[in-house]
Amino acid sequence: MARTESKLEFDTDWKYSPAPESTDHIRIDPQYELFIGGKFVAPRERQYFDTINPAREKTLARVARADRGDVDRAVAAARRAYERAWSKLEPAERGKYLYRIARMLQERSREFAAIESLDGGKPIRESRDVDVPLAAAHFFYYAGWADKLEYAFPGRRAAPLGVAGQIIPWNFPLLMAAWKIAPALACGNTVVLKPAETTPLTALKLAELMRDVDLPPGVVNIVTGAGDTGAAIVEHPDVDKIAFTGSTEVGRLIQRRLAGTGKHFTLELGGKAANVIFADAAIDQAVEGIVNGIFFNQGHVCCAGSRLLVQESVADEVIAKLKERMETLIVGDPLDKNTDIGAINSAAQLEKIEQYLRIGQAEGGEMYQSSCSLPETGYWCRPTLFSGVSQSNRVVQEEIFGPVLSMQTFRTFQEALDKANNTPYGLSGGVWTDKGAKIFKMTRGIRAGVIWANTFNKFDPSAPFGGYKESGMGREGGLHGLGAYVELY
């Protein structure tokens, strides 16, 4: 489509007043201990670390650092709870606890949403509308399965594995805790969970909630700390299963350490998803899908649509519309209800993203960033688009985990498919076309665990999620997610 020099102006006279979510209703303690055996207990070495608000660079709370001895205690509590209480409980009773957790999470959703945004930097709109409701939905979903496992695996007997060690990332702290805890508990396992060191608060609030619903002590234990705490869980001899979500690099280390131990494991790792736009797609809605695919949660999403592939005949139109749309994205205070893109989770992650911005430019990519203003303190990155890059560029190959999109064009269906699959990852993908047959052909061809058609980043507890190749192994969610927490006889 030919275009004139006409330009739209989105910096309008009429502006949205700040609409910050109130924080009067939330409680964050100055210091958090470890949640072991149903109680908050101090770490043995009395070591603590700060968790900060990435939008203000201010400390929110001091949080206990668990060492090997603390992990020992947590695993022992989980083992005791598994043997004496949880595995002996009627499955329907387990279900009741899960329903109570789900309902309580809904009741406290405002508090969880605000704390998730404070601690992690994600916009309140997302924590309120996505993270917290989905977390509750996972508990509801697996609560229903607790007493129906014989129907999930007809003709087989499903027995729990025992103690599950679970290590979760900082991009969806509460939601990942729910993904991990809900199926484990539904199947009769007990849990030692470690949240990421930059975002421990909602997991600790979840610990309070577990205590408030009278969950038997030790069924869920939450130990906070950094990589060495995680390593202690992975290497603990009395842990029967490891569930890890995080980087491919750490996933490799874990797999190496688990080799030969007989422990069960699921790994949900990185991604570099292709988002493929065909010329016959509904272009304006596809542009929304591109935005949602890469700028959702500041691009801190393992299944982000970070590699855009556009059919050449609409490439100019898509770029022009995408750039225009990027201008309307509001970057800023995560607690403001009108914010579209919040703060980068940590200084370290911002440094990593900025390094990729330098790499992309050094590689000859054309970088476009929206002209939005950024707050003075905090960690921020403007929504960024790299065009003029190709499969051999690092910004196309490597997971950046930030609001950075790379764009390439293609001519034929086969070229799109080849490019989509030319990656060590295989977690997700997207395809945009008005033609049903093309959707099926493409989704069958892309080697990835989740592929969205004419939408992106949609999640449901009943849908399995997981990767091919270096994106991990095992599935979470849905019926498949149950399979990861049972031994079948």
Place this chain on the structure above:
Amino acid sequence: MSVVASSLPPQLPVLDRVTRVDEVGVEERVARFCSRSIKKESKVRALKLALSMIDLTTLEGQDTRGKVTQLCQKAIHLHDAMPGLPHVAAVCVYPTMVGVARQALHGHDIKVASVATAFPSGMAPLSVKLEDTRVAVQEGADEVDMVISRGEFLQGEYSRVFDEIIAIKEACGRAQLKVILETGELGTLDRVRRASILAMHAGADFIKTSTGKIQPAATLPVTLVMLQAIRDYYHATGRRVGMKPAGGISKAKQAIQYLVMLRETLGEGWLTPEWFRFGASSLVNDLLMQLEKQRTGVYQSADYFSKD
């Protein structure tokens, strides 16, 4: 490019090339606009802006000279108890009432708009529609709101619909032409998008959703699709076309949602009565009530606002 376009006779665009519309995606986008939080000064400005964009409308068979005069009074004196209010953009009536409105609005910067072309069905020969238009213009209408022939559009007779708009535009002379697509009868958003492109290429100054006589009238998804068509046309030709959602917008909250959508789709250039209108009547009093609420902190009874 715009210069070239205006010196040549209008050409019917290839409608097959108009981008497809995905209804689910449109609704998702609309939901995002509706979740914007508009408070305090931002809300007051939006309410006043909405007031200034209203085409205050009465299109009843039972309209009388008295009723039209009363409506014009309201257009001038929205609520004099509250200082600093804008006036509405226009008063919209049938051709036979244009003269009455013209007289009642004399000396005020409020436009007179007239529906024409066998409104609301458009089921009349072109000659009758042209005559209808000429009468409205002769009576002093600044703006003409025409309806497209939906039957012919749905049959795929695009060039006839196109030619008809061109003919009416010519009959309008210096009056602005608003083209009503009657989206409630078009059935799909794909057709809304195509009809919008067709109308703009035929010379529409504004495109408008509905007559108000057919349900559904204006909706946010339909308006979004039309705004996106306006944006594409603007980028292709450099010419601005206005937008008028009409019918079914009676609450201030809805009006603000439309303005949010307008702001984030077309931006500053369109946030003015020159390029955006609400076809509505009962919306006025809800906007006034909300403004009073912002000013005094309490809602007042509907009895404190004139009903016209």
